[in-house]
Amino acid sequence: MTDRFETLTVHAGAEPDPQTGAVVPAIQMSTTFKQDGVGGLRSGFEYGRSGNPTRRALEEAIAALEAATHGLAYASGRAATQNLLYLLEPGDRLLMSDDVYGGTWRLADKVWRRYGIETDAIDLRDLDAVAAAFASDRAPRMVWIETPSNPLLKIVDISAVARLAAVAGALTVVDNTFATPYLQQPLALGADLVLHSATKYLGGHSDVIGGLVATRSDELAERLRFHQNAAGAVPSPFDCFLVMRGLRTLAVRMERASQNAAMLAAWLAERPEVEQVHYPGLADHPARELVERQMRLPGAMLSLELRGGEEAARRLAGATRLFTLAESLGAVESLIEVPGPMTHASVADSPCAVPESLVRLSVGIEAGDDLRSDLEAAFGTLSS
Numbered sequence: 001m002t003d004r005f006e007t008l009t010v011h012a013g014a015e016p017d018p019q020t021g022a023v024v025p026a027i028q029m030s031t032t033f034k035q036d037g038v039g040g041l042r043s044g045f046e047y048g049r050s051g052n053p054t055r056r057a058l059e060e061a062i063a064a065l066e067a068a069t070h071g072l073a074y075a076s077g078r079a080a081t082q083n084l085l086y087l088l089e090p091g092d093r094l095l096m097s098d099d100v101y102g103g104t105w106r107l108a109d110k111v112w113r114r115y116g117i118e119t120d121a122i123d124l125r126d127l128d129a130v131a132a133a134f135a136s137d138r139a140p141r142m143v144w145i146e147t148p149s150n151p152l153l154k155i156v157d158i159s160a161v162a163r164l165a166a167v168a169g170a171l172t173v174v175d176n177t178f179a180t181p182y183l184q185q186p187l188a189l190g191a192d193l194v195l196h197s198a199t200k201y202l203g204g205h206s207d208v209i210g211g212l213v214a215t216r217s218d219e220l221a222e223r224l225r226f227h228q229n230a231a232g233a234v235p236s237p238f239d240c241f242l243v244m245r246g247l248r249t250l251a252v253r254m255e256r257a258s259q260n261a262a263m264l265a266a267w268l269a270e271r272p273e274v275e276q277v278h279y280p281g282l283a284d285h286p287a288r289e290l291v292e293r294q295m296r297l298p299g300a301m302l303s304l305e306l307r308g309g310e311e312a313a314r315r316l317a318g319a320t321r322l323f324t325l326a327e328s329l330g331a332v333e334s335l336i337e338v339p340g341p342m343t344h345a346s347v348a349d350s351p352c353a354v355p356e357s358l359v360r361l362s363v364g365i366e367a368g369d370d371l372r373s374d375l376e377a378a379f380g381t382l383s384s
């Protein structure tokens with residue numbers, strides 16, 4: 001076909017049905033599949049938990065978009081995370097960004113610790129600290145990168161960390177939820193595994209919960225496929241269909257949302273109420289050169305610290321009209337939230353704790369001027 005991303009988003013996994021000509025993959029609800037004699041499977045399908053045609057279409061699509069050879073779909077981003085952690089053994093250590101989605105830290109710290117897997121959270125931008133962690137006598141077996149990170153938009157050098165991990169025989173995982181494969185392809189940069197909350201940009205419309213993993217390793221894919229079936233946290237065929245539909249417009253949505261975010265970030269940086277804007281596209285972002293090397297565009301997520309502290313953050317988030325006050329991100333509509341008490345409540349008092357005055361914006365594809373006016377009106381309420 002082609003390896004141009006925009007064409008793949010429309011066509012990967014979505015070839016017209018050879019029998020009917022349907023141009024949209026069918027939602028195949030059957031939970032079981034007729035066998036032609038014991039073990040005589042048609043097209044490899046046996047039972048809906050182990051495989052399903054709609055899910056296969058989505059898994060082929062994410063493999064193509066991440067320049068991988070294998071894709072796996074799960075019931076949520078959490079379920080995908082859980083399945084990657086099954087690659088570890090009791091006694092193994094996990095090294096994680098100190099700025100990650102709160103639920104990832106919670107799963108590692110509150111659940112996996114009980115099963116003998118210790119997690120250390122450090123600033124993975126500090127390559128000396130990463131090298132020291134791998135050189136220690138209890139070197140990590142896996143490093144978990146989130147870049148851009150949630151919610152401080154820190155940028156980690158994927159190639160550099162993956163190189164250090166590979167020398168130490170450890171696996172590199174990148175949570176690519178914020179960037180999407182349109183902006184960044186971690187496997188091409190040396191990562192072993194890439195993960196998505198498909199609930200976000202890939203689904204793109206706030207109407208489906210899902211998780212995806214992609215890899216180039218046959219061995220890892222085989223182990224993951226075993227656990228996908230054994231643990232059973234698989235998505236419904238309808239959910240797979242919705243993510244497939246979202247994928248088809250990923251490139252155009254990312255272009256538009258990133259354009260809006262870049263405009264708003266520059267405008268917010270000049271506001272007197274704002275202490276600091278975290279956006280990888282700003283000229284003074286500490287990793288500007290790395291962003292240009294690693295990402296196609298700086299993306300559509302940004303966060304800002306307000307001079308008025310937590311009180312101002314809560315008031316701003318409650319005063320917008322177009323930006324909806326809600327958790328989640330990555331959809332066509334713009335969202336606003338206060339990470340401390342909302343998405344990142346589970347990391348309070350941990351190494352991943354976030355500033356109290358922080359507001360996070362997920363910038364959508366509305367008219368940029370309308371979004372700016374909405375924020376301007378909300379800022380107006382802070383002084384009253």
Ligand SMILES: Cc1ncc(COP(=O)(O)O)c(C=O)c1O
Nearest residue numbers: 076077078101150177197199210
């Ligand atoms: C970066 C990131 N990774 C993973 C997840 C978890 O995904 P899900 O909510 O689909 O389980 C989230 C959810 O907000 C996220 O922001």
